[in-house]
Structures are given as structure tokens and as C-alpha cells.
Amino acid sequence: MISLDVAIWVAAIFNLLQWSYLYKETRFFRFSEHTFLGLSIANVLVLAIVNIVNMAINPLMKGQVVYILPIVLGISIWTIVWTKYAWVSRYAIGLMIGAVTGLSIRGYLKANIADQLSAVITLAKPTSDPFQNFNNALMIIFTIATIVYFFFTTGSRIPPPLARMRSTIERIARYVMMAAFGTVIGGDIFARTAMMTARVIFILKQWLGL
Amino acid sequence: MAKPDIWTRLQNVDARAIYAIIGLVIASFVLQPVVLPLPVSPGTRMLYDFINKLPPDSVVVMSEEHTVGFWPECGPGAVAVWQHAFQRPLKLIFVAFVQDGALMEHTALTTLIDKGNKKYGDDYVQIGFVAGEETGVAAFAKDFTMSKSDYYGTPLETLPLLKKARSAKDVALWVVTGSIGNYWVLRQVNAAYGVPQATVTMAAQEAIYLPYLSSGQFVGMLNSVRGGAEYENLLKRPGFGNQMMGALTVGTGAIFCLVIFGNIVYWMGRRRRK
Amino acid sequence: MSFVKRQIPIFLTGLVGAIMLAEYYFPLVPVQIVATEIQRWAVILSAFAIFTSTFQLLRFHGKKIVERAAGQWYISGWMIAIMLFMVAIGVAYSVRHPIYMWLFNNVYYTLSASTNSLMGFFVASAAYRAFKARNIEGSVLLISALIVAFTNVPIGMLLWSDFPTVGNWIRNVVNTAAFRGILIGAAIGTVVLGIKRLIGRSGGYA
Numbered sequence: 001m002i003s004l005d006v007a008i009w010v011a012a013i014f015n016l017l018q019w020s021y022l023y024k025e026t027r028f029f030r031f032s033e034h035t036f037l038g039l040s041i042a043n044v045l046v047l048a049i050v051n052i053v054n055m056a057i058n059p060l061m062k063g064q065v066v067y068i069l070p071i072v073l074g075i076s077i078w079t080i081v082w083t084k085y086a087w088v089s090r091y092a093i094g095l096m097i098g099a100v101t102g103l104s105i106r107g108y109l110k111a112n113i114a115d116q117l118s119a120v121i122t123l124a125k126p127t128s129d130p131f132q133n134f135n136n137a138l139m140i141i142f143t144i145a146t147i148v149y150f151f152f153t154t155g156s157r158i159p160p161p162l163a164r165m166r167s168t169i170e171r172i173a174r175y176v177m178m179a180a181f182g183t184v185i186g187g188d189i190f191a192r193t194a195m196m197t198a199r200v201i202f203i204l205k206q207w208l209g210l
Numbered sequence: 211m212a213k214p215d216i217w218t219r220l221q222n223v224d225a226r227a228i229y230a231i232i233g234l235v236i237a238s239f240v241l242q243p244v245v246l247p248l249p250v251s252p253g254t255r256m257l258y259d260f261i262n263k264l265p266p267d268s269v270v271v272m273s274e275e276h277t278v279g280f281w282p283e284c285g286p287g288a289v290a291v292w293q294h295a296f297q298r299p300l301k302l303i304f305v306a307f308v309q310d311g312a313l314m315e316h317t318a319l320t321t322l323i324d325k326g327n328k329k330y331g332d333d334y335v336q337i338g339f340v341a342g343e344e345t346g347v348a349a350f351a352k353d354f355t356m357s358k359s360d361y362y363g364t365p366l367e368t369l370p371l372l373k374k375a376r377s378a379k380d381v382a383l384w385v386v387t388g389s390i391g392n393y394w395v396l397r398q399v400n401a402a403y404g405v406p407q408a409t410v411t412m413a414a415q416e417a418i419y420l421p422y423l424s425s426g427q428f429v430g431m432l433n434s435v436r437g438g439a440e441y442e443n444l445l446k447r448p449g450f451g452n453q454m455m456g457a458l459t460v461g462t463g464a465i466f467c468l469v470i471f472g473n474i475v476y477w478m479g480r481r482r483r484k
Numbered sequence: 485m486s487f488v489k490r491q492i493p494i495f496l497t498g499l500v501g502a503i504m505l506a507e508y509y510f511p512l513v514p515v516q517i518v519a520t521e522i523q524r525w526a527v528i529l530s531a532f533a534i535f536t537s538t539f540q541l542l543r544f545h546g547k548k549i550v551e552r553a554a555g556q557w558y559i560s561g562w563m564i565a566i567m568l569f570m571v572a573i574g575v576a577y578s579v580r581h582p583i584y585m586w587l588f589n590n591v592y593y594t595l596s597a598s599t600n601s602l603m604g605f606f607v608a609s610a611a612y613r614a615f616k617a618r619n620i621e622g623s624v625l626l627i628s629a630l631i632v633a634f635t636n637v638p639i640g641m642l643l644w645s646d647f648p649t650v651g652n653w654i655r656n657v658v659n660t661a662a663f664r665g666i667l668i669g670a671a672i673g674t675v676v677l678g679i680k681r682l683i684g685r686s687g688g689y690a
Contacts, residue, residue: 019601033599097681101682104674107401117668146664147665173665178622182627186632187415192604193462194435278593349523353520363578476616
């Protein structure tokens, strides 16, 4: 039986307003789109305010005077909207960029380079399963081919045998990457279909009660 | 002007016809559910076994790192993993580094999870949203009390769980739900503190995270709705994941049948033009 | 003046980045204390930075309202009104207030999920039109996508019992190797770019 819950009806109406875009863009769709935008920004703002109050203003009120500095720097970020004084925001932005860059460099070196290279080297160890050894060999070749593909600085003159070898490696890498991107596309189609299915279940089961 | 042939017309069919076909296929199998066998993937089994083997009182951090619109995809897996964690004698810390995450966690914890006799503050806490993305993860991993109060406004220093679990050094497992947050936690928690990481991820990202699963940096991975349905089956608590799988399976199959048909149309049209 | 407007911010970026790296590789107590405080400040600054995008949006839509842009001004007005209403509830009470939670769970969640579901329909249409095996590489892409997609869904097993075997081989061998190479290459590039930024050799904000 069709739902009598106001919340379900409101959700269903907004769902259908969004789906009206499938027919064509209408002012109904633009109404729901702008509602989405307004609520999205509101949610982000409220949580930002809560963070600022908890992490800066409350400690400042409790006597930790040092927190006046991040508050002043934070307010200085807002000067970015005025062309004449936008340079004032560079101090705060510089601090944020420095922190993020420093943190990510150390993370990339370990997580994406050292650990991944270690995993490739581990594959070279023979196992008792010949098929596994074959797969491991393929993985090493494919990984090296992919890394070589993205090395563009090879100098202006490469001897022809090396150039032919490089061309072969690049072709292998291209096919391997195409297969990998196909995997991503297959996953993406599955993911988007999941979104569709969830909303169809809501409309048919929760709202219409079918 | 000559009328275009059938193959050209089929290639240029109105997009709304395709929307209608896919919508009808999915709707049909929502109304007439089909139950298909669902073998458990290795990544799902790895996470299930890892959580089962955690010693009592191990601290597990659950972080929610996706916008609310992706809840239908990641939610079934997240709820199943959280439910499993609540069934075991573990200490749980819920945190979010994406704005929507905190409210999704709150809604799930209050309406979808059976917490048994677990007590808030002693057995689980919800920190709420921490700004700063990767910097926020790094700062939080160093000191869990840095945001001063939890989602409910309670000072973090007063919560018994956070007197024992102060930082990522005290954590036995970190489960990330979502996609982008995986990289932040990988770099700032897994790489810095050696904390085992697992993920409930979106299907589009699963392929990209396979190298981390293969290298052992991830101890488990749930692939989107399918992973959620598998985990529900392992817990013997079928939920929204299983409800979606039938129609989702057929819908995905229908789209790929359309792709195959589109290729047949393309090649027939090309042959005809030659 | 360029020194104050440009050189000092660039120097600050490099200094903060160096402290972050020093904290990890040389864990001395004074460095840890300074690094921890900087990270907290960066979190606070991130929260402040969120307001700038809101200013821009309010400025854009406010202009539409003031100019009475045809077909737009009332929708912009509605957007600002609902935004301010939700902010007022969230700040005055809390995000746990029933009205805030109701708006989040029933309106915001629905709109977000529905927008994502539109992508499903568009992907279906785009896949039909554009996903063509026009050359060998395109064919490899298509065949890989088909096999892996049918591995993901149980219906694939009913069509061909070896779908999971082939699909999992593609995922675990080919896909893992390719993305491992991409991850390593991208990480090297990111580290180099990061070092350039810390020593002030890359452009951007300053």
C-alpha cells in the first residue's frame, strides 16, 4: 500500500523532480537542483563552524591564547575574494599547502613507492605452483612496462635497437592499461546501476508499496 | 535526402528510449526479485576473518569518507562490517573526514545497527567530522582528542574509551568506507603507524585498490553492493545489499547487452556503408 | 613589496613542509610538538577556507536576485533561503536537531542519491553510443570491461561458468600490475612536484 509518511512523500517528490531531467531540463529540475545545492552548502558550513568553535574558539576562551593565531590566519583566507588584498591570504594558504605537501610526500614515498616496489620484488620469489610463477612473471613484466611507458625523458637520440625495444614495451603497456581501464569502466557501470536500483527500490517499495 | 538506414537509426536512437528500457528492466526485477548464488570474494572473506581473529578489546576505527549520495553503494557493506564489529568484543571509534560522514554514521548507528549491550563512551564513541582531509587524518591519528568534543558535544577527555585509545598506535584495524579517504588513511595511518587498513569501496575504485590488497597494505576489501551482500550473508543477516543484488545484477547485464547490441549495430552499419 | 607578498609565503610553505618531513624522519620531541601544532592549525584553516566558496556562491546568486534575472532570481532566492534556514538550525541548536536531521535524511540524502542515480541512466546511454570496439585497443578495453562486469554480477556465472576464473585473472594479474605501475609512476611525479613546490620552484597560489 502507498506510504502515508510525509517524509517518504517529500523524498519521493524530490526524487521525481530530479528524474525529470531525464525527459528534459525543466524548472522543476532546477528547483530541486538548487535545493540540493543550498542544503549541501549549509551542511558543509555548519560542520566547518562546529570545527572552528571546538578546535579554536573554545580553547581560546579557556586561556590558550596561542589559538588567536590560527583564527587570524583563518580570517585572512577570506581576503582572497578581494583582488586588492588577496595577497594576505597567501600566508594561510602557504601554511596549508606546506603541511599537506610535506605530509603527502612522506606518505607517497612509503605507501605508493616503497611498499609497492617491495610487492613487485616479492613476486620474483618462486613458488611451488607453476601457474602462480607464470602469473607472477607476467605481473612483473606488466608493472615494469607500465612504469617505462610514463618515462618521457629518454634523451634526443636513442640507438635504434633500444628505440624498438621501447616501442614494444609501450605497446604491451598500452594493452595492459586498456584492460585495466576496462575493469574500472565495468566497475563504474556496476556502481551507477546500483544507484539507479536503490532509487527504484525506494520509489516502488517504500513509496508506492508495490 | 536519402532516409538513413536501419543501422544508422539504431545508432542514433533517442537517449530517453534507453533510459526507459533500463528503468523498466530494473523495475521489473525489483517487483519480481530474483535470488542468484553469490560466492564470497577473497577480499570480503579476508576482512571477515581478520575481524573475527582480533583479540578482545582491540580498538577498531571506522571512518566514513563519501558523500551521502553514495550511501546506497557503500552503506550495505559499512553497516554489515559495523554490525559484525559490534557483535565482537571490540572497542569502536567512529569518525568522518568528509562532511556528510558524521550524520550518516549517526543515522546508521541509531537506526540500523543492533548494538547489543555495548555502552557509549566505554565500548564505542562517535567523534564526528574532522576538517582538513589528509591533514585532518594526520592530526587525528596523532591524537584522537584533538577535536575536543564528540558528535554529541561531550568532551572527549571524559570518555573512558579515549583514555585507553589515544592515537593510531593503539589501533588494531582502520576500516575506511568510501574512496578518496583510503589514500589519506593509507599515507597517514597505514604508512606512518603500520595500522592494518581495510576498505568498503565503490565498484569503480575497487580495481585501483587491488594493488594495495595484493601487497598486504589492505587486509580486506568489500566491493560496493556486492561486497556488502556477501558480508550480510557471512553474518547471516540479509539486508539492503541482498535486496539490491537481484535487480542490480540484471540491470548491469542489460546495460552490457545494450553495449554488445550497440557494437553489432555499429559494425553492421559500417559493413553496409562499405 | 614582492618580498612580503610572494617570497615570505613561499618560504613559509617550504618551512612547514620541511617540518612535516623532519617529524617523520627525525622524531625529535621539539619537532613533534611544533609539527602537531601546525597540523592542528591547518585543520582549523581548512574549516575557515570553506567559507570562501560560500562567499562566491552567495555573491553569484545574490546578483541574480538583485538584477531580477528572468527565470532564475526566485530559484536563487529559494536556494539562499533554504541554505540560511539549515545553517540557522545547525548553529543555533545542533546537527542532531530533529529538523536538521529530517532535512538531511529525507531531502538532502534523496537529492544526492537521485543525482547519482541520473548518472546510471546517462552511463547506460553513453555506453550504448560510445563504447565501440573501433580498434584493437578499444576492443581490449571492451572485452575486459565485459568479462569483469559479468564476474561482478552472479548472472555471469549462469551464462558461462568460467567467467569468474577469467575475470579474476584479469583483475588480479593484469589490472593489479597495470595500476601498480601507474601508482608508482604517479607517486614519483607527485613527490617531485611536491619537492618543487616546497623549494618554491612551482607556480600556483603565490
